[in-house]
Amino acid sequence: MLDINWKDLSFSFMETNGMFVAHYKDGQWNQGEIVKDSYINISVASTSLHYGQQCFEGMKAYRTKDDRILLFRPTENARRMRESAQRLMMAEVPEELFIRGVKETVRANQEYVPPYGMGGTLYLRPLLIGVGHNLGVRPSSEYLFCVFCSPVGAYFKGGLAPVNFVTTDYDRAAPNGTGKAKAGGNYAGSLLPHQEAVDAGYADAIYLDPATHTKIEEVGAANFFGITKDGKFITPISPSILGSITKYSLLQVAEDIGLEAVEDDVYIDKLDDFVEAGACGTAAVISPIGSITHKGKKTVFFSETEVGPKTKELYERLTGIQFGDVEDIHGWTEEV
Ligand SMILES: Cc1ncc(COP(=O)(O)O)c(C=O)c1O
Known part of the structure; x- marks a missing residue:
């Protein structure tokens, strides 16, 4: 059992069981996998670090009264990340890979999805970054797609307020x-x-x-x-x-x-x-x-x-x- 005070959760990072990481190189994505880590090892010359070649998404997994776990319109986040990638000349994450990465992250961290009834959720952060040894201002040929997660509390603790x-x-x-x-x-x-x-x-x-x-x-x-x-x-x-x-x-x-x-x-x-x-x-x-x-x-x-x-x-x-x-x-x- 996790020692988490679900009632007092805020919106902050928490270590979980791991994240999904897929790598794009030589014109294609690998399968991707869950890694038990919250660090990534990338070149200091990555385009994401210098030229802002990066984009992300924000979405949530919700626990229902009958203990199922739901995602809300995940294909819309997948579409928006593809559109962000197009604008920034990055490798697009195919819908299948995006959805699989999100679902595998949730499955690997099921016990971190807050119990029903407290307004808490498992926040999911898909992230696409240009990596590899690069120097000039041009699109990278290498990318990482990661999905990490963190349990977060209800935004308004005492109920909705203006x-x-x-x-x-x-x-x-x-x-x-x-x-x-x-x-x-x-x-x-x-x-x-x-x-x-x-x-x-x-x-x-x-x-x-x-x-x-x-x-x-x-x-x-x-x-x-x-x-x-x-x-x-x-x-x-x-x-x-x-x-x-x-x-x-x-x-x-x-x-x-x-x-x-x-x-x-x-x-x-x-x-x-x-x-x-x-x-x-x-x-x-x-x-x-x-x-x-x-x-x-x-x-x-x-x-x-x-x-x-x-x-x-x-x-x-x-x-x-x-x-x-x-x-x-x-x-x-x-x-x-
Ligand atoms: C600038 C900006 N506008 C609007 C939104 C709301 O978008 P969504 O409803 O997809 O979370 C977000 C993200 O939450 C945002 O970062």
Whole structure:
């Protein structure tokens, strides 16, 4: 039995039984295998270390009431990693290898999938990096695909609660840059805006579109959604945001609960249109947004202390599907 206090788990790295590692060389991937290690040995001249030739994914395994283990839309993560790889000129990880790597990692670490009922999950981190001896700025001919995992706790320990955000003048991505790819460099650039937002008393920074600074792009490392008085669920459309799998799922769930769901521009000076708002992503599923402060003006949505009814319904439906409590009518979950 593992000596883990499941109730107090945070979002941090924990040693587990091992990770999946596959190697691409001479134009092909090997089979890959589970290695009982949390270190990799790579050339100091790897393109991932110098030129940022790397990308990753974030996903979770969920334990159900009847003790099954579910993945949520894993083929969508596989697709997004292939798209990130294309943008960064890296060897693509075939869907079969991606899914097998994820499932083998979960199977090798079954006892680390938190018990049902506490909101905890096994976080999975697929990672693709350029390796090998390289010097010039050009794509590597060698890659590693790894999947490691760590048990993580519920994002909101005391239940869903609203948080406050502030817009930043920094850009997360260029208009035709790498914002759509899950590339590590996008996250290095987000650390300073995040810290400045936290220092000013907010949960995170909201990025506006880099070309005009008039529309919402991302809420920290999550997508935005707003719900209007007349029952419209709106989430930004932009070539420089990361296509959130949670957001595409919420667009569908919003329709399922009778909202009109659309991707559209969300202007920062039109926030009064929304009666509820949230940030969405794998980590928290939904972080209800209590308020957004832009150029000193604060817009409060439903409440700074209470969660709006539609936000709550969306959250409960989607997490219900992920943990196997709500019927999966769209066939989104896959048993390990
Ligand atoms: C920049 C950014 N936007 C949005 C998301 C949400 O994406 P997903 O719902 O696929 O986790 C993430 C990852 O969690 C992210 O890093």
